Amino acid sequence: MRATVSTSSTAPSVLLCFHGRGREAAVAACLVAATFLALAAFLDPRAQASSWFFSSSSSSSSFSSLQSSGGGGGSEHLLLTSTSYSGGGDGGRRRNSTGKEVHEEVQVGDDDILLSLPKSSSSGHGAPPLSVSPPAAVLAPAAAPATVCSQATPRHPAQGSSDEAIQATPQVRRRRDVKLERLELGLAKARAAIMDAVRNKDNRPPLADKDYVPMGPIYRNSYAFHRSYLEMEKLFKVYVYEEGEPPVFHDGPCRSIYSTEGRFIYSMEMESRLRTRDPDLAHVFFLPFSVVKMVKMIYEPGSHDMGPLKRTVSDYINVLSNKYPYWNRSLGADHFMLSCHDWGPYVSSANGHLFGNSIRVLCNANTSEGFNPSKDVSLPEINLRSDVVDHQVGGPSASHRPILAFFAGGNHGPVRPSLLAHWKGNVDNPDVQVSEYLPRGVSYMDMMRRSRFCLCPGGYEVASPRLAEAIYLECVPVVVDDGEYALPFADVLNWDAFAVRLRVADIPRLREVLAAVSPRQYIRMQRRVRMVRRHFMVHGGAPRRYDAFHMILHSVWLRRLNVRIAAQQG
Ligand SMILES: *[C@@H]1O[C@H](CO)[C@@H](O)[C@H](O)[C@H]1NC(C)=O
Numbered sequence: 215m216r217a218t219v220s221t222s223s224t225a226p227s228v229l230l231c232f233h234g235r236g237r238e239a240a241v242a243a244c245l246v247a248a249t250f251l252a253l254a255a256f257l258d259p260r261a262q263a264s265s266w267f268f269s270s271s272s273s274s275s276s277f278s279s280l281q282s283s284g285g286g287g288g289s290e291h292l293l294l295t296s297t298s299y300s301g302g303g304d305g306g307r308r309r310n311s312t313g314k315e316v317h318e319e320v321q322v323g324d325d326d327i328l329l330s331l332p333k334s335s336s337s338g339h340g341a342p343p344l345s346v347s348p349p350a351a352v353l354a355p356a357a358a359p360a361t362v363c364s365q366a367t368p369r370h371p372a373q374g375s376s377d378e379a380i381q382a383t384p385q386v387r388r389r390r391d392v393k394l395e396r397l398e399l400g401l402a403k404a405r406a407a408i409m410d411a412v413r414n415k416d417n418r419p420p421l422a423d424k425d426y427v428p429m430g431p432i433y434r435n436s437y438a439f440h441r442s443y444l445e446m447e448k449l450f451k452v453y454v455y456e457e458g459e460p461p462v463f464h465d466g467p468c469r470s471i472y473s474t475e476g477r478f479i480y481s482m483e484m485e486s487r488l489r490t491r492d493p494d495l496a497h498v499f500f501l502p503f504s505v506v507k508m509v510k511m512i513y514e515p516g517s518h519d520m521g522p523l524k525r526t527v528s529d530y531i532n533v534l535s536n537k538y539p540y541w542n543r544s545l546g547a548d549h550f551m552l553s554c555h556d557w558g559p560y561v562s563s564a565n566g567h568l569f570g571n572s573i574r575v576l577c578n579a580n581t582s583e584g585f586n587p588s589k590d591v592s593l594p595e596i597n598l599r600s601d602v603v604d605h606q607v608g609g610p611s612a613s614h615r616p617i618l619a620f621f622a623g624g625n626h627g628p629v630r631p632s633l634l635a636h637w638k639g640n641v642d643n644p645d646v647q648v649s650e651y652l653p654r655g656v657s658y659m660d661m662m663r664r665s666r667f668c669l670c671p672g673g674y675e676v677a678s679p680r681l682a683e684a685i686y687l688e689c690v691p692v693v694v695d696d697g698e699y700a701l702p703f704a705d706v707l708n709w710d711a712f713a714v715r716l717r718v719a720d721i722p723r724l725r726e727v728l729a730a731v732s733p734r735q736y737i738r739m740q741r742r743v744r745m746v747r748r749h750f751m752v753h754g755g756a757p758r759r760y761d762a763f764h765m766i767l768h769s770v771w772l773r774r775l776n777v778r779i780a781a782q783q784g
């Protein structure tokens with residue numbers, strides 16, 4: 215079924231929960247029943263980035279004023295609102311295979327509070343209108359050089375459990391239901407432990423950890439994050455579907471600006487602790503396709519026809535949902551996909567449930583294009599030139615950074631034209647270095663190391679590899695957008711503490727705004743940039759704790775905690 219994502223017009227009756235997004239910049243108003251003790255304390259109506267989940271109420275950043283003029287980041291959501299799914303049959307309230315309207319049974323805490331909440335995303339999918347052509351050969355990749363990770367990606371023979379799925383006897387189903395209930399019980403305990411940590415954040419000594427103890431203002435709530443992270447390590451299990459052949463499946467680019475896509479797929483395949491081979495023990499199911507590889511193998515350059523890409527994804531989901539019971543029982547809510555390609559969001563619209571229910575881990579995390587921060591995950595874009603980032607890391611202190619602000623990059627997308635028009639070749643302000651191309655012999659990384667602030671406007675999409683690069687090189691990042699970019703790991707990280715957010719309309723004031731940051735403030739921010747770097751690191755070999763891979767998984771973990779899958783009964 216190639217359902218398009220629909221718009222629901224029905225007003226929610228009990229809960230009002232809509233995101234400030236798009237031009238209207240509607241107020242992010244999430245009124246949840248008072249079951250959530252203390253929750254009110256986390257919602258600061260004045261903070262545009264309405265803090266939820268791990269927010270620490272005390273963190274009023276000195277830089278929040280920089281984003282005071284509108285709905286910047288107003289898309290956050292109450293992550294701990296849990297949603298109950300029981301797909302298949304009439305169990306749930308979600309009967310929208312036709313994509314009319316999704317009413318959900320949402321559970322808050324342990325008390326049943328039913329509310330109906332239109333879930334489907336409203337707007338378009340962020341891709342230009344495209345023609346749809348008759349089906350082409352879908353899974354017929356031409357022989358092309360498979361890149362980087364291919365050889366290293368292990369292949370696993372499909373497992374016997376799939377046959378079991380096809381002819382599930384009542385006993386098998388019951389066993390499965392018992393396992394599911396046990397999984398949900400485990401999640402409920404983890405949820406309770408984390409909520410407890412959220413409430414007690416200031417009263418307890420830090421948790422023990424041999425590697426690292428999260429602390430300080432870079433976190434919304436470091437204690438709760440730590441608790442949640444440890445719970446994840448203890449409990450979380452991901453199942454990676456075996457179906458599909460490389461390079462479109464089980465493979466991806468491990469270098470280039472899309473590297474996070476390939477690196478994640480690769481690391482997930484290699485992962486031993488957080489991965490399970492038994493789907494009945496899994497909390498989430500990973501759909502291991504690579505949009506970047508699809509674009510390379512399936513898309514016909516210049517055709518502007520993404521039909522074959524979308525068909526690949528919808529066929530894949532049809533195969534899985536026919537073979538296994540897992541997709542149907544949650545309508546995709548405990549499944550996740552991941553893509554760093556600009557077209558990731560568009561390709562995800564191949565299946566209405568994938569778009570509307572599943573966890574979509576995307577670099578192109580544009581809330582004006584259906585990215586929903588309460589269920590989707592913002593994936594950092596990292597331009598890997600080699601297998602690791604280690605050699606790109608580090609930089610001098612502020613006093614050795616003569617340039618105030620730096621940007622070099624192509625003039626495309628919605629933000630850069632304004633930036634270049636105002637600041638390119640601005641001889642009156644030589645400490646603002648903005649250009650399309652660097653002169654021959656000038657190193658991009660050196661420029662970042664010599665700059666106090668690095669400007670990170672999106673290009674064709676909201677994400678930019680500059681964000682991670684700035685963090686690696688200890689240059690304080692400046693996100694330039696109109697609040698539609700959902701920043702990576704924002705449910706854990708307090709971006710205000712180590713980054714500046716500048717609205718597009720404020721580009722002419724850029725110098726004034728940045729020059730107003732006092733040296734002391736700057737030193738503090740730079741120190742925090744150094745601290746937060748750990749979470750953006752990509753290491754050679756196996757991923758390490760608290761690195762980018764684990765932060766991505768942690769984001770998925772948090773979203774799975776919000777969902778409760780009900781057993782099917784019979
Ligand atoms: C899942 O649902 C689809 C569509 O309703 C159906 O065709 C398919 O057989 C179901 N899968 C299983 C494993 O029951």
Ligand SMILES: *[C@@H]1O[C@H](CO)[C@@H](O)[C@H](O)[C@H]1NC(C)=O
Pocket residue numbers: 340580581582583627628629672673674675676695698
């Ligand atoms: C986000 O999406 C909206 C709607 O498609 C678009 O107008 C805007 O330019 C996008 N933002 C960026 C920074 O790409």
